[in-house]
Amino acid sequence: MLTFDQVSKRYPSGKEALSGVSFNMEAGEFAFLTGHSGAGKSTLMKLIIAMERPTNGQILFNGENVNRISNSRVAYLRRQVGVVFQNHQLLFDRNVYANVALPLEIGGHRPSEIRGRVRAALSKVGLADRENHFPITLSGGEQQRVGIARAVVNRPPLLLADEPTGNLDPELSKDIMDLFLQFNQVGVTVVIATHDISLVERIGNRRIDLNQGRLRDSKWPI
Amino acid sequence: MANLTASGASLSRQGLSDRLAAWGRHHRFVFKDALLRLFDTPLAAITTWMVVAIALALPIILYLLLNYAGTLRQDWDGSPRISLYLDRDVAEDVAGNMTSRIAARADISSATLITKQQALLDFERHSGFGDILNSLPDNPLPALIEITPLSTAGGDIQLLLASLQQEELVEEVVYDAEWMLRLFTMLELAERLTLSIGIVLAVGVLLIIGNTIRLTIENRRSEIEVVKLVGGTDSFVRRPFLYLGFWLGLGGAVGAWLVVQTSIGYLSGPIERLAQSYRNDFALQFLGIEETALVLLGGSLLGVLASVFSVGRHLSRIQPK
Incomplete structure (x- = not known):
């Protein structure tokens, strides 16, 4: 469902963030995207949701050529990819419920359907009792989980997470990783960018490793 | 868990009527929300409305006075004697x-x-x-x-x-042609002056509303970025600002209407006496239903137009990082 074919990304500054990256992911796969910071993990994720355009190469998502996608189609592409951002990207002037409901409102779902789906997503991440709270009153881990609820509420076929366990203690990291594994079990394709090698080794799924913009290793499965 | 399963893009499962209903729902929501947000900062909203009202009222009053002068001309059958x-x-x-x-x-x-x-x-x-x-x-x-x-x-x-x-x-x-000619030239001059003042002030209204919208876009930058990140289309992002322009224009037009009606009330006494002294039974009329509708429609249109310009200039620059 997701194919990178000789993808390179060079920024105007001259820095080559990705060079000649190729890999393929089938629907329902679970992969870690690893590498030291600055290796190109974030760039790779930005390319998938067309926040950046590749300098060379092709990206195919569900049969659609992402690097040739028109600006007006970008919104529809992003509706098919749930993204958990490293900095959460929550709206601080809205409560938890409204934050999670946002993708459904954009998608034009009926209010009754939105209510049901938001509640289900929030209870899935263990925040059912926080829907009227504002993000600022939540801990970092809770904000992270609001971000996860928002990423999955639209039932996207692909879920991306950028350092979802970055600043969390091991206990919380495990909980959140379990969540992603559960989503994967019901068929969601999951890509998690992380530099936490111990976590990757413990779970032992496919690993797409980037080193200075180059794909170093791809094991399937270990 | 069952209702969180991945099953493709949710959009593709929606029929046209569902999408139309959703579109209408969002319009209704944003229509109300844009007005409610204005009341979150009442002082700023009222200031903008007042500036727009004054800028719209001045040319309207000038136009009405000219209309009055025009009836003097109609009184005279048009050919010199x-x-x-x-x-x-x-x-x-x-x-x-x-x-x-x-x-x-x-x-x-x-x-x-x-x-x-x-x-x-x-x-x-x-x-x-x-x-x-x-x-x-x-x-x-x-x-x-x-x-x-x-x-x-x-x-x-x-x-x-x-x-x-x-x-x-x-x-x-x-x-008597010569002084008639002079009067008509003066009337024409006044007409053109009113038109230019009207155009200048309409441009002023566009700039005022456009600037208010630019500031609002700046204030809601992070919201715009997040909406774009989770799949908001350009028109979805644009919609609240178009309605904001509509409300700013309409509110200004309502203010202008109040200013004009008050001014007519204040001026009508002397003008009627002046008219009578010229054997003319002209009286300055309050704005009727049609003219009121025209003022409100014109104000709202100016607001939407200002918004279209401003949104076009500023919104595309905001891309999620």
Whole structure:
């Protein structure tokens, strides 16, 4: 469902963030995207949701050529990819419920359907009792989980997470990783960018490793 | 868990009617939300509304006053007149014969005799100096033939004036075209001035509303970024700002309407008295339903237009990072 074919990304500054990256992911796969910071993990994720355009190469998502996608189609592409951002990207002037409901409102779902789906997503991440709270009153881990609820509420076929366990203690990291594994079990394709090698080794799924913009290793499965 | 399963893009499962309903729902929501957000910062909203109101009211008032001046012109039938003042001792029947003879001329459209008696009555009625005239031993006013020429072209009128000058018993020939011409030129000048002021102020309204929208876009930058990240289309992002422009324009137009109606109320007394002194029963009218609708529609359109410009310039620059 997701194919990178000789993808390179060079920024105007001259820095080559990705060079000649190729890999393929089938629907329902679970992969870690690893590498030291600055290796190109974030760039790779930005390319998938067309926040950046590749300098060379092709990206195919569900049969659609992402690097040739028109600006007006970008919104529809992003509706098919749930993204958990490293900095959460929550709206601080809205409560938890409204934050999670946002993708459904954009998608034009009926209010009754939105209510049901938001509640289900929030209870899935263990925040059912926080829907009227504002993000600022939540801990970092809770904000992270609001971000996860928002990423999955639209039932996207692909879920991306950028350092979802970055600043969390091991206990919380495990909980959140379990969540992603559960989503994967019901068929969601999951890509998690992380530099936490111990976590990757413990779970032992496919690993797409980037080193200075180059794909170093791809094991399937270990 | 079951209802969180991945099953493809949710959009593709929606039919056209579902999408239309969602589109209508969002319009209704944003329509209300844009107004409610204005009331979150009432002082800023009221300031913008007042500035827009003043900028819209000024040209409307100028236009109404011009309209009033225009009715004075309509009163006058449009063609310049020649007044032929006769010698004071011309008898009435002689004057009557003379009028018929002049009226029969080919270069004249009509000629009317105003006898000394009629002239006196008119003067008494309109000048307010009747008492003074009554104290005089006899009527000091001459009889007068009012002539409407057939052609007012420069050469024709000069020939006609010269030939009338040759008539016996004529004391003076007065052609009123010159001051009429000056009045009309002045009216035209005022019309153009009003139009330019109107255009300048409309551009001002566009800039004021556009700037307010630019600031709002800046304030909601992070929200715009997140909405774009989770799949908001450009029109979804644009919609709240278009409605904001609509509300700013409409609110300003309502303010302008209040200013105009108040001004009419304040000015109508003196203007009616002024009109009466010119034998004119004109009264400055309050804005009716049609004119009110026009003001409100115009204001809202200006607001939306300002928003379209501003959103086009500023929104595309905001991309999620």
